[in-house]
Amino acid sequence: MATTREVRNRIRGVKSTRRITRAMEMVAAAKLRKAQQRVEQAKPYAAKLDEMLSHLAAASTGEIQHPFFEERPVKHATLVLVTADRGLCGSFNANLMRESDNWRREHAETAFEFMLFGKKGWDYYRRRGVDVLDHQLGWEGEMDYGRAREAVQRLSKRFVSGETDRIDLIYTTFVSMGSFRVTRETFLPIPRHPVGSEDEQEREREYIFEPTPQDIYAQLLPYYATTKLITVLTESFASEQASRMLAMNAATKAAGDMIDSLTLEMNKARQAQITKELLEVVSGADALKG
Amino acid sequence: MFTLSIVTPERVYFDGDVTSLVVPGTEGYLGVLSNHAPLITSLQNGRIEFRDGSDTVHILAVSGGFLEVFDNKATLLADTVEAADEIDVDRAQNAFERARKKLEDINAGVSPEMINQQEAREALERARNRIKVYRDTHD
Numbered sequence: 476m477a478t479t480r481e482v483r484n485r486i487r488g489v490k491s492t493r494r495i496t497r498a499m500e501m502v503a504a505a506k507l508r509k510a511q512q513r514v515e516q517a518k519p520y521a522a523k524l525d526e527m528l529s530h531l532a533a534a535s536t537g538e539i540q541h542p543f544f545e546e547r548p549v550k551h552a553t554l555v556l557v558t559a560d561r562g563l564c565g566s567f568n569a570n571l572m573r574e575s576d577n578w579r580r581e582h583a584e585t586a587f588e589f590m591l592f593g594k595k596g597w598d599y600y601r602r603r604g605v606d607v608l609d610h611q612l613g614w615e616g617e618m619d620y621g622r623a624r625e626a627v628q629r630l631s632k633r634f635v636s637g638e639t640d641r642i643d644l645i646y647t648t649f650v651s652m653g654s655f656r657v658t659r660e661t662f663l664p665i666p667r668h669p670v671g672s673e674d675e676q677e678r679e680r681e682y683i684f685e686p687t688p689q690d691i692y693a694q695l696l697p698y699y700a701t702t703k704l705i706t707v708l709t710e711s712f713a714s715e716q717a718s719r720m721l722a723m724n725a726a727t728k729a730a731g732d733m734i735d736s737l738t739l740e741m742n743k744a745r746q747a748q749i750t751k752e753l754l755e756v757v758s759g760a761d762a763l764k765g
Numbered sequence: 766m767f768t769l770s771i772v773t774p775e776r777v778y779f780d781g782d783v784t785s786l787v788v789p790g791t792e793g794y795l796g797v798l799s800n801h802a803p804l805i806t807s808l809q810n811g812r813i814e815f816r817d818g819s820d821t822v823h824i825l826a827v828s829g830g831f832l833e834v835f836d837n838k839a840t841l842l843a844d845t846v847e848a849a850d851e852i853d854v855d856r857a858q859n860a861f862e863r864a865r866k867k868l869e870d871i872n873a874g875v876s877p878e879m880i881n882q883q884e885a886r887e888a889l890e891r892a893r894n895r896i897k898v899y900r901d902t903h904d
Contacts, residue, residue, distance in 0.1 A: 530833065694831075
Protein backbone atom coordinates (compact mmCIF):
# COMPACT_ATOMS: atom_id res chain seq x y z
CA MET A 476 0.00 0.00 0.00
CA ALA A 477 1.19 3.49 -0.88
CA THR A 478 2.42 5.63 1.94
CA THR A 479 0.45 8.59 3.13
CA ARG A 480 2.92 11.04 1.67
CA GLU A 481 2.84 9.50 -1.81
CA VAL A 482 -0.94 9.66 -1.92
CA ARG A 483 -0.94 13.24 -0.66
CA ASN A 484 1.39 14.26 -3.47
CA ARG A 485 -0.83 12.67 -6.07
CA ILE A 486 -3.87 14.47 -4.68
CA ARG A 487 -2.03 17.75 -4.96
CA GLY A 488 -1.15 16.98 -8.60
CA VAL A 489 -4.71 16.07 -9.55
CA LYS A 490 -6.01 19.20 -7.85
CA SER A 491 -3.80 21.47 -9.91
CA THR A 492 -4.84 19.65 -13.07
CA ARG A 493 -8.43 20.23 -12.09
CA ARG A 494 -7.75 23.93 -11.68
CA ILE A 495 -6.44 24.05 -15.25
CA THR A 496 -9.30 22.09 -16.80
CA ARG A 497 -11.80 24.23 -14.94
CA ALA A 498 -10.15 27.41 -16.24
CA MET A 499 -10.15 26.02 -19.77
CA GLU A 500 -13.81 25.16 -19.46
CA MET A 501 -14.58 28.73 -18.47
CA VAL A 502 -12.51 30.21 -21.29
CA ALA A 503 -14.22 27.95 -23.80
CA ALA A 504 -17.61 28.99 -22.44
CA ALA A 505 -16.78 32.66 -22.88
CA LYS A 506 -15.52 32.08 -26.43
CA LEU A 507 -18.57 30.01 -27.22
CA ARG A 508 -20.88 32.84 -26.22
CA LYS A 509 -19.11 35.17 -28.61
CA ALA A 510 -19.00 32.60 -31.38
CA GLN A 511 -22.70 31.88 -30.98
CA GLN A 512 -23.41 35.56 -31.27
CA ARG A 513 -21.44 35.67 -34.48
CA VAL A 514 -23.36 32.72 -35.87
CA GLU A 515 -26.58 34.56 -35.10
CA GLN A 516 -25.36 37.83 -36.60
CA ALA A 517 -24.47 36.22 -39.90
CA LYS A 518 -27.90 34.67 -40.28
CA PRO A 519 -30.05 37.62 -41.48
CA TYR A 520 -27.68 38.42 -44.33
CA ALA A 521 -27.48 34.82 -45.47
CA ALA A 522 -31.26 34.44 -45.30
CA LYS A 523 -31.95 37.61 -47.30
CA LEU A 524 -29.39 36.62 -49.89
CA ASP A 525 -31.05 33.24 -50.27
CA GLU A 526 -34.43 34.90 -50.68
CA MET A 527 -33.17 37.25 -53.34
CA LEU A 528 -31.57 34.42 -55.28
CA SER A 529 -34.72 32.37 -55.39
CA HIS A 530 -36.76 35.41 -56.49
CA LEU A 531 -34.29 35.92 -59.28
CA ALA A 532 -34.33 32.29 -60.32
CA ALA A 533 -38.11 32.32 -60.47
CA ALA A 534 -38.33 35.64 -62.27
CA SER A 535 -36.00 34.99 -65.13
CA THR A 536 -37.37 33.16 -68.11
CA GLY A 537 -35.32 30.11 -68.96
CA GLU A 538 -32.49 28.73 -66.89
CA ILE A 539 -29.85 31.11 -65.73
CA GLN A 540 -26.43 30.16 -66.94
CA HIS A 541 -23.43 30.67 -64.73
CA PRO A 542 -20.13 28.79 -64.46
CA PHE A 543 -20.84 28.10 -60.77
CA PHE A 544 -23.71 25.81 -61.78
CA GLU A 545 -21.78 23.67 -64.22
CA GLU A 546 -21.81 19.98 -63.36
CA ARG A 547 -19.03 17.96 -64.89
CA PRO A 548 -17.76 14.41 -64.53
CA VAL A 549 -15.34 14.57 -61.61
CA LYS A 550 -11.76 14.02 -62.71
CA HIS A 551 -10.25 16.21 -60.04
CA ALA A 552 -11.86 17.01 -56.69
CA THR A 553 -11.06 19.49 -53.95
CA LEU A 554 -11.82 19.14 -50.26
CA VAL A 555 -12.10 22.09 -47.94
CA LEU A 556 -11.58 20.73 -44.43
CA VAL A 557 -12.26 22.89 -41.39
CA THR A 558 -10.61 21.69 -38.18
CA ALA A 559 -9.58 23.38 -34.95
CA ASP A 560 -6.27 25.10 -34.36
CA ARG A 561 -5.95 23.44 -30.99
CA GLY A 562 -6.64 20.15 -29.33
CA LEU A 563 -8.14 19.31 -25.95
CA CYS A 564 -11.62 19.46 -27.36
CA GLY A 565 -12.73 15.86 -27.11
CA SER A 566 -13.24 13.95 -30.33
CA PHE A 567 -13.84 17.12 -32.34
CA ASN A 568 -10.77 16.84 -34.56
CA ALA A 569 -10.69 13.04 -34.66
CA ASN A 570 -14.23 12.95 -36.06
CA LEU A 571 -13.28 15.38 -38.81
CA MET A 572 -10.18 13.38 -39.74
CA ARG A 573 -12.21 10.20 -39.92
CA GLU A 574 -14.69 11.78 -42.31
CA SER A 575 -11.97 13.31 -44.47
CA ASP A 576 -10.10 10.00 -44.61
CA ASN A 577 -13.34 8.45 -45.84
CA TRP A 578 -13.54 11.14 -48.47
CA ARG A 579 -9.96 10.44 -49.46
CA ARG A 580 -10.66 6.75 -49.87
CA GLU A 581 -13.69 7.47 -52.03
CA HIS A 582 -11.51 9.58 -54.29
CA ALA A 583 -8.71 7.05 -54.61
CA GLU A 584 -9.40 6.85 -58.33
CA THR A 585 -9.51 10.58 -59.00
CA ALA A 586 -6.94 13.27 -58.49
CA PHE A 587 -7.68 15.45 -55.50
CA GLU A 588 -6.31 18.23 -53.36
CA PHE A 589 -7.02 19.73 -49.96
CA MET A 590 -7.57 23.20 -48.67
CA LEU A 591 -7.19 23.25 -44.92
CA PHE A 592 -8.53 25.60 -42.31
CA GLY A 593 -7.13 25.01 -38.84
CA LYS A 594 -3.80 23.75 -37.58
CA LYS A 595 -4.90 20.24 -36.63
CA GLY A 596 -5.89 19.30 -40.16
CA TRP A 597 -2.66 20.75 -41.48
CA ASP A 598 -0.58 18.79 -38.94
CA TYR A 599 -2.40 15.64 -39.90
CA TYR A 600 -2.22 15.89 -43.67
CA ARG A 601 1.10 17.57 -44.32
CA ARG A 602 2.84 14.30 -43.47
CA ARG A 603 0.54 12.12 -45.49
CA GLY A 604 1.62 13.19 -48.93
CA VAL A 605 -1.61 14.78 -50.10
CA ASP A 606 -1.65 17.85 -52.30
CA VAL A 607 -2.44 20.84 -50.14
CA LEU A 608 -3.61 23.81 -52.14
CA ASP A 609 -3.59 26.18 -49.23
CA HIS A 610 -3.86 26.22 -45.48
CA GLN A 611 -5.09 28.92 -43.17
CA LEU A 612 -4.18 28.76 -39.52
CA GLY A 613 -4.94 30.76 -36.46
CA TRP A 614 -8.02 32.61 -37.62
CA GLU A 615 -9.63 32.01 -34.21
CA GLY A 616 -13.19 32.43 -35.37
CA GLU A 617 -12.51 35.99 -36.48
CA MET A 618 -12.89 35.38 -40.19
CA ASP A 619 -13.35 38.74 -41.83
CA TYR A 620 -15.17 39.17 -45.08
CA GLY A 621 -12.10 40.10 -47.11
CA ARG A 622 -10.13 37.04 -46.14
CA ALA A 623 -13.04 34.73 -46.79
CA ARG A 624 -13.58 36.34 -50.16
CA GLU A 625 -9.97 35.73 -51.12
CA ALA A 626 -10.28 32.05 -50.26
CA VAL A 627 -13.51 31.81 -52.25
CA GLN A 628 -11.96 33.59 -55.22
CA ARG A 629 -9.09 31.15 -55.18
CA LEU A 630 -11.43 28.17 -55.04
CA SER A 631 -13.89 29.42 -57.61
CA LYS A 632 -11.10 30.27 -60.04
CA ARG A 633 -9.91 26.69 -59.93
CA PHE A 634 -13.43 25.46 -60.46
CA VAL A 635 -14.28 27.80 -63.33
CA SER A 636 -11.02 27.15 -65.13
CA GLY A 637 -11.70 23.41 -64.96
CA GLU A 638 -8.68 22.59 -62.80
CA THR A 639 -11.05 20.95 -60.38
CA ASP A 640 -14.55 19.62 -61.05
CA ARG A 641 -16.11 19.55 -57.64
CA ILE A 642 -15.36 21.25 -54.33
CA ASP A 643 -16.60 19.61 -51.14
CA LEU A 644 -16.73 20.93 -47.61
CA ILE A 645 -16.20 18.93 -44.44
CA TYR A 646 -16.89 20.87 -41.27
CA THR A 647 -18.86 20.75 -38.04
CA THR A 648 -22.38 22.13 -37.95
CA PHE A 649 -23.41 23.82 -34.76
CA VAL A 650 -26.86 22.71 -33.68
CA SER A 651 -26.86 23.63 -30.01
CA MET A 652 -24.55 23.65 -26.98
CA GLY A 653 -24.58 19.91 -26.61
CA SER A 654 -25.04 18.98 -30.23
CA PHE A 655 -22.82 19.43 -33.24
CA ARG A 656 -22.04 17.06 -36.05
CA VAL A 657 -19.57 16.55 -38.85
CA THR A 658 -21.16 17.55 -42.14
CA ARG A 659 -20.19 17.00 -45.73
CA GLU A 660 -21.56 19.31 -48.41
CA THR A 661 -20.83 20.30 -51.97
CA PHE A 662 -19.62 23.86 -52.24
CA LEU A 663 -19.26 24.08 -56.02
CA PRO A 664 -21.14 23.54 -58.29
CA ILE A 665 -23.89 25.39 -56.44
CA PRO A 666 -27.19 23.55 -56.36
CA ARG A 667 -29.86 25.49 -58.22
CA HIS A 668 -32.45 27.32 -56.21
CA PRO A 669 -35.83 25.71 -56.46
CA VAL A 670 -38.28 27.63 -58.59
CA GLY A 671 -41.53 28.39 -56.81
CA SER A 672 -45.08 27.48 -57.85
CA GLU A 673 -46.82 28.83 -60.96
CA ASP A 674 -48.45 31.61 -58.96
CA GLU A 675 -45.18 32.71 -57.52
CA GLN A 676 -43.57 32.68 -60.92
CA GLU A 677 -46.39 34.80 -62.24
CA ARG A 678 -45.83 37.29 -59.44
CA GLU A 679 -42.06 37.28 -59.86
CA ARG A 680 -42.33 38.17 -63.54
CA GLU A 681 -43.49 41.66 -62.62
CA TYR A 682 -40.09 42.52 -61.22
CA ILE A 683 -38.05 45.30 -62.74
CA PHE A 684 -34.39 44.39 -63.02
CA GLU A 685 -31.46 46.72 -63.21
CA PRO A 686 -29.42 45.59 -65.10
CA THR A 687 -30.65 42.15 -66.31
CA PRO A 688 -31.47 39.18 -64.01
CA GLN A 689 -28.53 37.38 -65.56
CA ASP A 690 -26.12 40.16 -64.58
CA ILE A 691 -27.48 40.49 -61.07
CA TYR A 692 -27.25 36.76 -60.63
CA ALA A 693 -23.64 36.77 -61.75
CA GLN A 694 -22.90 39.45 -59.18
CA LEU A 695 -24.84 37.75 -56.40
CA LEU A 696 -23.33 34.28 -56.66
CA PRO A 697 -19.85 35.16 -55.40
CA TYR A 698 -21.50 36.79 -52.38
CA TYR A 699 -23.51 33.67 -51.86
CA ALA A 700 -20.37 31.52 -51.94
CA THR A 701 -18.49 33.82 -49.57
CA THR A 702 -21.38 33.95 -47.12
CA LYS A 703 -21.54 30.17 -47.22
CA LEU A 704 -17.87 29.87 -46.31
CA ILE A 705 -18.17 32.38 -43.49
CA THR A 706 -21.17 30.53 -42.10
CA VAL A 707 -19.23 27.28 -42.25
CA LEU A 708 -16.23 28.78 -40.45
CA THR A 709 -18.18 30.50 -37.70
CA GLU A 710 -20.28 27.41 -37.04
CA SER A 711 -17.20 25.28 -36.92
CA PHE A 712 -15.57 27.58 -34.41
CA ALA A 713 -18.66 27.59 -32.20
CA SER A 714 -18.75 23.80 -32.31
CA GLU A 715 -15.09 23.61 -31.37
CA GLN A 716 -15.66 25.75 -28.30
CA ALA A 717 -18.74 23.81 -27.29
CA SER A 718 -16.83 20.57 -27.71
CA ARG A 719 -13.93 21.86 -25.64
CA MET A 720 -16.28 23.06 -22.94
CA LEU A 721 -17.88 19.63 -22.66
CA ALA A 722 -14.53 17.83 -22.70
CA MET A 723 -13.10 20.08 -20.01
CA ASN A 724 -16.23 19.78 -17.94
CA ALA A 725 -15.91 16.00 -18.05
CA ALA A 726 -12.23 16.26 -17.17
CA THR A 727 -12.99 18.48 -14.19
CA LYS A 728 -15.57 16.00 -12.94
CA ALA A 729 -13.21 13.07 -13.45
CA ALA A 730 -10.53 14.92 -11.47
CA GLY A 731 -13.04 15.44 -8.65
CA ASP A 732 -13.85 11.72 -8.57
CA MET A 733 -10.19 10.88 -8.57
CA ILE A 734 -9.51 13.21 -5.67
CA ASP A 735 -12.33 11.56 -3.69
CA SER A 736 -10.98 8.06 -4.20
CA LEU A 737 -7.41 9.16 -3.48
CA THR A 738 -8.52 10.87 -0.27
CA LEU A 739 -10.18 7.64 0.80
CA GLU A 740 -7.00 5.75 0.07
CA MET A 741 -4.97 8.28 2.01
CA ASN A 742 -7.22 8.02 5.06
CA LYS A 743 -7.00 4.24 4.95
CA ALA A 744 -3.23 4.41 4.80
CA ARG A 745 -3.15 6.85 7.68
CA GLN A 746 -5.42 4.69 9.85
CA ALA A 747 -3.40 1.60 9.07
CA GLN A 748 -0.31 3.51 10.16
CA ILE A 749 -1.93 4.58 13.43
CA THR A 750 -3.19 1.05 14.13
CA LYS A 751 0.27 -0.29 13.48
CA GLU A 752 1.86 2.26 15.83
CA LEU A 753 -0.71 1.58 18.55
CA LEU A 754 -0.08 -2.14 18.26
CA GLU A 755 3.63 -1.54 18.63
CA VAL A 756 3.13 0.64 21.72
CA VAL A 757 0.73 -1.83 23.34
CA SER A 758 2.85 -4.86 22.62
CA GLY A 759 5.93 -2.95 23.84
CA ALA A 760 4.15 -2.15 27.11
CA ASP A 761 3.01 -5.77 27.46
CA ALA A 762 6.57 -6.96 26.98
CA LEU A 763 7.81 -4.63 29.75
CA LYS A 764 5.08 -5.77 32.14
CA GLY A 765 5.70 -9.45 31.57
CA MET B 766 -44.57 54.56 -45.61
CA PHE B 767 -42.79 51.29 -46.27
CA THR B 768 -40.32 49.13 -44.36
CA LEU B 769 -36.63 49.16 -45.02
CA SER B 770 -33.99 46.79 -43.73
CA ILE B 771 -30.32 47.39 -44.35
CA VAL B 772 -28.25 44.28 -43.71
CA THR B 773 -24.51 43.72 -43.98
CA PRO B 774 -22.60 40.49 -43.31
CA GLU B 775 -21.69 41.84 -39.87
CA ARG B 776 -24.89 43.37 -38.63
CA VAL B 777 -28.42 44.55 -39.25
CA TYR B 778 -27.83 48.24 -39.68
CA PHE B 779 -31.39 49.46 -39.90
CA ASP B 780 -34.83 47.89 -39.73
CA GLY B 781 -37.87 50.12 -39.64
CA ASP B 782 -40.37 52.32 -41.43
CA VAL B 783 -39.25 54.93 -43.93
CA THR B 784 -41.03 57.33 -46.25
CA SER B 785 -38.42 57.66 -48.97
CA LEU B 786 -35.18 56.05 -50.08
CA VAL B 787 -32.51 56.99 -52.60
CA VAL B 788 -29.80 54.49 -53.58
CA PRO B 789 -26.93 54.37 -56.09
CA GLY B 790 -28.10 51.72 -58.57
CA THR B 791 -25.65 50.30 -61.09
CA GLU B 792 -27.33 52.39 -63.76
CA GLY B 793 -27.68 55.55 -61.73
CA TYR B 794 -29.33 56.84 -58.59
CA LEU B 795 -32.91 55.85 -58.09
CA GLY B 796 -35.60 56.82 -55.62
CA VAL B 797 -38.11 54.54 -53.90
CA LEU B 798 -41.41 55.70 -52.39
CA SER B 799 -44.39 53.77 -51.07
CA ASN B 800 -46.04 51.34 -53.48
CA HIS B 801 -43.02 51.13 -55.71
CA ALA B 802 -43.16 48.39 -58.34
CA PRO B 803 -41.22 45.18 -57.54
CA LEU B 804 -37.57 45.77 -58.26
CA ILE B 805 -34.20 44.11 -57.92
CA THR B 806 -31.05 46.05 -58.65
CA SER B 807 -27.36 45.87 -57.87
CA LEU B 808 -25.69 48.87 -56.26
CA GLN B 809 -22.45 50.68 -56.78
CA ASN B 810 -20.39 52.75 -54.37
CA GLY B 811 -22.22 55.88 -53.41
CA ARG B 812 -24.58 57.48 -51.01
CA ILE B 813 -27.81 56.18 -49.53
CA GLU B 814 -30.37 58.63 -48.29
CA PHE B 815 -33.57 57.73 -46.49
CA ARG B 816 -36.17 59.51 -44.41
CA ASP B 817 -37.45 57.54 -41.41
CA GLY B 818 -40.85 57.58 -39.69
CA SER B 819 -39.97 60.61 -37.56
CA ASP B 820 -38.87 62.54 -40.64
CA THR B 821 -35.15 62.36 -39.86
CA VAL B 822 -32.92 62.14 -42.90
CA HIS B 823 -30.17 59.52 -42.72
CA ILE B 824 -27.18 59.70 -45.01
CA LEU B 825 -24.86 56.71 -45.42
CA ALA B 826 -21.89 55.74 -47.50
CA VAL B 827 -22.34 52.34 -49.16
CA SER B 828 -19.90 50.18 -51.07
CA GLY B 829 -21.62 47.73 -53.35
CA GLY B 830 -24.63 45.56 -52.72
CA PHE B 831 -28.16 44.81 -53.81
CA LEU B 832 -31.63 46.22 -53.33
CA GLU B 833 -34.92 44.41 -53.56
CA VAL B 834 -38.28 46.12 -53.33
CA PHE B 835 -41.43 44.09 -53.11
CA ASP B 836 -44.84 44.73 -51.58
CA ASN B 837 -43.72 47.84 -49.67
CA LYS B 838 -40.73 46.01 -48.25
CA ALA B 839 -37.27 47.17 -49.24
CA THR B 840 -34.28 44.95 -48.48
CA LEU B 841 -30.83 46.35 -48.94
CA LEU B 842 -27.87 43.98 -48.79
CA ALA B 843 -24.63 45.94 -48.60
CA ASP B 844 -20.96 45.04 -48.32
CA THR B 845 -20.44 47.87 -45.87
CA VAL B 846 -22.50 50.86 -44.77
CA GLU B 847 -21.49 53.75 -42.59
CA ALA B 848 -23.52 56.71 -41.43
CA ALA B 849 -22.00 59.96 -42.61
CA ASP B 850 -21.21 60.85 -38.99
CA GLU B 851 -19.53 57.50 -38.42
CA ILE B 852 -17.00 57.96 -41.19
CA ASP B 853 -13.43 58.27 -40.02
CA VAL B 854 -12.33 60.70 -42.66
CA ASP B 855 -8.65 60.56 -41.70
CA ARG B 856 -8.64 56.83 -42.06
CA ALA B 857 -10.39 57.09 -45.41
CA GLN B 858 -7.86 59.69 -46.50
CA ASN B 859 -5.00 57.37 -45.54
CA ALA B 860 -6.60 54.47 -47.35
CA PHE B 861 -7.03 56.69 -50.37
CA GLU B 862 -3.34 57.67 -50.41
CA ARG B 863 -2.25 54.09 -49.86
CA ALA B 864 -4.36 52.80 -52.72
CA ARG B 865 -3.18 55.59 -55.02
CA LYS B 866 0.44 54.87 -54.17
CA LYS B 867 -0.09 51.20 -54.88
CA LEU B 868 -1.69 51.90 -58.23
CA GLU B 869 1.16 54.20 -59.19
CA ASP B 870 3.67 51.53 -58.22
CA ILE B 871 1.87 48.96 -60.28
CA ASN B 872 1.66 51.28 -63.25
CA ALA B 873 5.33 52.20 -62.96
CA GLY B 874 6.20 48.52 -62.83
CA VAL B 875 7.71 48.68 -59.35
CA SER B 876 5.36 46.04 -58.04
CA PRO B 877 4.28 43.85 -60.91
CA GLU B 878 1.27 42.12 -59.35
CA MET B 879 -1.48 42.54 -61.86
CA ILE B 880 -4.04 40.86 -59.65
CA ASN B 881 -3.71 43.55 -57.04
CA GLN B 882 -4.49 46.25 -59.53
CA GLN B 883 -8.20 45.56 -59.47
CA GLU B 884 -8.12 45.38 -55.71
CA ALA B 885 -6.24 48.67 -55.37
CA ARG B 886 -8.64 50.36 -57.75
CA GLU B 887 -11.61 49.15 -55.73
CA ALA B 888 -10.00 50.31 -52.49
CA LEU B 889 -9.40 53.69 -54.08
CA GLU B 890 -13.04 53.95 -55.13
CA ARG B 891 -14.31 53.00 -51.70
CA ALA B 892 -12.10 55.54 -49.97
CA ARG B 893 -13.04 58.24 -52.48
CA ASN B 894 -16.71 57.52 -51.86
CA ARG B 895 -16.35 57.73 -48.07
CA ILE B 896 -14.53 61.03 -48.29
CA LYS B 897 -17.12 62.38 -50.69
CA VAL B 898 -20.07 61.43 -48.51
CA TYR B 899 -18.32 62.91 -45.50
CA ARG B 900 -17.55 66.18 -47.28
CA ASP B 901 -21.10 66.43 -48.66
CA THR B 902 -22.52 66.34 -45.17
CA HIS B 903 -19.86 68.29 -43.25
CA ASP B 904 -19.21 71.73 -44.65
